[in-house]
Amino acid sequence: MIPEFGQFALVLALTLSLIQAALPLAGAHYGRSDWMALARPAAAGQFVFVTFAFAILAYAFFTDDFSVRFVAANSHSQLPVAYKFTAIWGGHEGSMLFWLLMLALWTFAVAWGSASQPLELSSRVLGVLGIVSAGILSFTLFTSNPFDRLQPAPFDGNDLNPLLQDPGMLMHPPTLYPGYVGMSVPFAFAVAALLSGRMDKEWARWMRPWTVAAWIFLTVGITLGSWWAYYELGWGGWWFWDAVENASFMPWLMATALIHSLAVTERRGIFKSWTVLLAISAFSLSLLGTFLTRSGVLISVHAFASDPARGAFILMLIALFSGGAFVLYAWRARLMVAEGGFKLLSREAFLLSNNILLVVATGAILLGTLYPLFLRNLDLGEISVGRPYFDFVFSMLMLPLAWLLGVGMHAAWKKVPAEALRRRLMWPAAIAVAFGVTLPWLLFGRASVLTMVGVVTGFWVVASALLDPLARLKRGAKGVGLTRGHWGMVLAHLGVGFFIVGATVTTAYNVETDRAVSPGDRWETAGFEIVFRGTRPVEGPNYVADEGEFELYRGGELLTVLHPQRRQYRVQTAPMTEAGIHASMHRDIFVALGDPLGGGAWAVRVRVKPFIRFVWLGTLVMAFGGLLAATDRRYRQRAKAPAAGLVPASSAREA
Amino acid sequence: MTTPRRRRMWLLGLVLIGVVVSVGLALRAFEENMLYFFSPSQVVAGEAPTERAFRLGGLVLEDSVAREQGSLTVEFVVTDNVHSVPVQYTGALPDLFQEGKGVVTLGRFDANGDFIAEQVLAKHDENYMPPEVAAALDRAAQAERGAGPR
Numbered sequence: 001m002i003p004e005f006g007q008f009a010l011v012l013a014l015t016l017s018l019i020q021a022a023l024p025l026a027g028a029h030y031g032r033s034d035w036m037a038l039a040r041p042a043a044a045g046q047f048v049f050v051t052f053a054f055a056i057l058a059y060a061f062f063t064d065d066f067s068v069r070f071v072a073a074n075s076h077s078q079l080p081v082a083y084k085f086t087a088i089w090g091g092h093e094g095s096m097l098f099w100l101l102m103l104a105l106w107t108f109a110v111a112w113g114s115a116s117q118p119l120e121l122s123s124r125v126l127g128v129l130g131i132v133s134a135g136i137l138s139f140t141l142f143t144s145n146p147f148d149r150l151q152p153a154p155f156d157g158n159d160l161n162p163l164l165q166d167p168g169m170l171m172h173p174p175t176l177y178p179g180y181v182g183m184s185v186p187f188a189f190a191v192a193a194l195l196s197g198r199m200d201k202e203w204a205r206w207m208r209p210w211t212v213a214a215w216i217f218l219t220v221g222i223t224l225g226s227w228w229a230y231y232e233l234g235w236g237g238w239w240f241w242d243a244v245e246n247a248s249f250m251p252w253l254m255a256t257a258l259i260h261s262l263a264v265t266e267r268r269g270i271f272k273s274w275t276v277l278l279a280i281s282a283f284s285l286s287l288l289g290t291f292l293t294r295s296g297v298l299i300s301v302h303a304f305a306s307d308p309a310r311g312a313f314i315l316m317l318i319a320l321f322s323g324g325a326f327v328l329y330a331w332r333a334r335l336m337v338a339e340g341g342f343k344l345l346s347r348e349a350f351l352l353s354n355n356i357l358l359v360v361a362t363g364a365i366l367l368g369t370l371y372p373l374f375l376r377n378l379d380l381g382e383i384s385v386g387r388p389y390f391d392f393v394f395s396m397l398m399l400p401l402a403w404l405l406g407v408g409m410h411a412a413w414k415k416v417p418a419e420a421l422r423r424r425l426m427w428p429a430a431i432a433v434a435f436g437v438t439l440p441w442l443l444f445g446r447a448s449v450l451t452m453v454g455v456v457t458g459f460w461v462v463a464s465a466l467l468d469p470l471a472r473l474k475r476g477a478k479g480v481g482l483t484r485g486h487w488g489m490v491l492a493h494l495g496v497g498f499f500i501v502g503a504t505v506t507t508a509y510n511v512e513t514d515r516a517v518s519p520g521d522r523w524e525t526a527g528f529e530i531v532f533r534g535t536r537p538v539e540g541p542n543y544v545a546d547e548g549e550f551e552l553y554r555g556g557e558l559l560t561v562l563h564p565q566r567r568q569y570r571v572q573t574a575p576m577t578e579a580g581i582h583a584s585m586h587r588d589i590f591v592a593l594g595d596p597l598g599g600g601a602w603a604v605r606v607r608v609k610p611f612i613r614f615v616w617l618g619t620l621v622m623a624f625g626g627l628l629a630a631t632d633r634r635y636r637q638r639a640k641a642p643a644a645g646l647v648p649a650s651s652a653r654e655a
Numbered sequence: 656m657t658t659p660r661r662r663r664m665w666l667l668g669l670v671l672i673g674v675v676v677s678v679g680l681a682l683r684a685f686e687e688n689m690l691y692f693f694s695p696s697q698v699v700a701g702e703a704p705t706e707r708a709f710r711l712g713g714l715v716l717e718d719s720v721a722r723e724q725g726s727l728t729v730e731f732v733v734t735d736n737v738h739s740v741p742v743q744y745t746g747a748l749p750d751l752f753q754e755g756k757g758v759v760t761l762g763r764f765d766a767n768g769d770f771i772a773e774q775v776l777a778k779h780d781e782n783y784m785p786p787e788v789a790a791a792l793d794r795a796a797q798a799e800r801g802a803g804p805r
Binding site: 344360364367368376381382383384385386387388389392393396397514515516518566574575576577592594595597598601603604605 | 663666677680681684685687688689690691692710722725726727745746747748750751752787790
């Protein structure tokens with residue numbers, strides 16, 4: 001009986017979402033504040049019911065209720081308790097419920113944070129979120145009900161896919177999902193602005209921290225996914241341009257473009273229609289990602305179920321949400337009036353080029369991701385697009401972006417004299433070139449032109465980002481401090497620099513060897529001596545494994561002993577590799593057991609990955625910069641000053 | 656009067672040229688990195704390219720996997736139940752590589768006409784069947800039925 005309560009809660013949530021979608025929007029249109037006042041309670045109620053449904057499903061997992069089809073398909077009585085919880089988002093139905101929970105959480109947060117906002121705007125934003133919620137709730141209830149029963153109930157479950165029995169499962173989805181789903185908030189702001197015709201700096205300032213918040217989650221989620229794939233799936237790679245990765249990376253690129261465009265809209269009252277378009281596109285790409293992973297057009301570890309009916313439903317939702325928003329945009333775009341101009345050499349121009357490059361990169365990735373699917377589904381042949389395409393096109397677009405970024409950070413709004421920029425940036429440029437050219441030679445004794453270009457670019461961004469804090473340091477306590485928002489920008493860009501250095505070095509100098517080894521074998525790779533001591537059987541809670549022992553020596557001294565495993569889970573019997581990794585800031589050594597070759601011999605993968613930690617450090621620093629920027633005083637103050645929303649935009653120009 | 660405007664035109668022109676060049680380069684990279692998929696039947700029929708890399712997929716034939724003693728070189732046969740193509744590969748095999756299961760390999764023919772795989776993919780799920788492999792098996796089965804006595 002209990003699972004039915006969960007389903008019932010979802011039905012109630014759907015009813016509330018319909019109320020939240022219809023009445024506040026109508027109220028805002030007709031100026032009825034009693035209708036608009038319903039938005040907040042409806043959002044709160046929805047949050048309560050969706051949370052309740054989620055708790056019920058969690059309860060079904062913890063109590064091993066295999067009469068629930070979803071639990072039977074994704075759990076097992078012997079599954080460790082932590083993974084019983086993560087199994088909720090380990091399959092299609094539960095992950096849709098998780099999607100809903102995140103949406104309800106964002107909606108609730110927006111409702112709560114909008115207490116000081118003009119009622120009309122907040123009603124429209126919440127109304128649009130209500131429409132999104134109603135769509136996803138119907139999708140879940142009608143095509144993917146996690147509370148469906150199984151008659152008769154099986155004696156035990158089918159177990160969670162062994163790949164997903166990993167701490168990464170506790171971290172990657174719960175950070176990625178809020179990011180994905182959070183793109184619905186800027187989308188709602190954009191549509192609300194189109195509906196009201198009010199797109200001023202106030203609107204942009206209210207929307208900005210929400211957008212950055214969603215971006216932070218997306219950044220951390222993608223980072224954790226990359227790290228997880230590195231140690232679990234990837235045999236030492238950190239990015240594969242896999243269609244599912246691209247599905248999360250495209251919204252990220254769009255969101256990155258959006259937060260930069262929003263900066264211009266907030267400060268200068270221009271780029272409005274561009275900001276709106278980006279917000280709509282970012283959410284559309286999030287939905288596309290959901291479609292790609294949930295419709296069965298892709299096969300991967302993320303694609304749980306292939307059910308054409310679900311694919312069709314999601315496509316319909318995309319057509320409704322994105323199509324509707326784009327039509328609205330075409331109809332209302334003329335309402336967006338720029339409040340000023342700018343010169344060719346100005347911060348606005350640099351941010352515009354940032355946006356163009358990011359959007360073009362998204363387009364290129366979209367082409368490489370969708371074109372093969374297109375051909376396959378039209379029966380025109382089977383192709384796949386090799387990773388050199390993505391590597392080449394992406395770095396070709398991102399290098400100029402990084403060069404411009406170093407300059408743009410120091411360009412003033414409206415207009416900046418070229419001479420001032422030149423004087424300011426001469427030293428960072430010289431330092432970057434000096435470091436970028438010499439360091440690869442010093443550390444690795446060889447360097448290609450491309451590698452040097454990459455490292456110089458990374459150092460250029462780092463040096464340029466450090467310029468303001470250093471100047472502040474030199475001024476001492478007398479000078480004006482940097483705002484938190486400014487620190488956020490500095491850190492986020494510092495992270496970009498770290499990332500570029502890490503990605504370049506690890507790509508250029510990683511050493512990958514596969515080898516057949518027998519116990520007692522001793523060999524050398526990339527300056528390390530490795531000794532294979534053989535394997536022994538070990539037993540985990542729900543698996544058995546062969547555990548290898550590898551001693552790592554450097555210059556005759558024992559560095560560490562690695563114990564990679566090759567596991568066989570009891571229920572789903574596919575073998576699984578657990579790599580042994582010796583991690584340090586400047587280099588990882590990665591050892592994984594391949595397949596047994598008989599007589600105690602094993603195929604072994606050894607990877608030496610210099611600087612790979614900088615890849616993830618870089619993106620995490622970016623996310624931390626975002627956190628500082630989103631919590632800048634001017635966003636926090638707003639809650640205390642309810643009258644701010646009533647100030648005409650023109651008088652707040654220099655804010 | 657005209658100098659700023661002319662300068663702007665110049666810049667616009669440069670940007671346009673940049674865009675055209677980069678789009679051209681991107682499309683060329685796209686073209687060069689398109690990897691076509693061929694089934695064993697298509698390879699036997701001579702449809703697969705001889706100097707370009709392509710993807711070959713099907714089922715790993717039962718009892719066909721042979722390792723050279725003490726080395727990482729392995730040979731196996733990829734089949735669509737009608738025709739078969741032998742494949743050579745040097746390296747550790749993926750976890751889910753098994754006889755009788757679906758596999759996709761990426762590689763090319765060498766000078767002797769042997770198919771040398773650079774990559775072997777078999778991933779994620781014990782019941783996983785790559786969609787292109789499933790389609791290839793269907794086509795081969797249909798072709799055989801069609802070619803039989805009517």
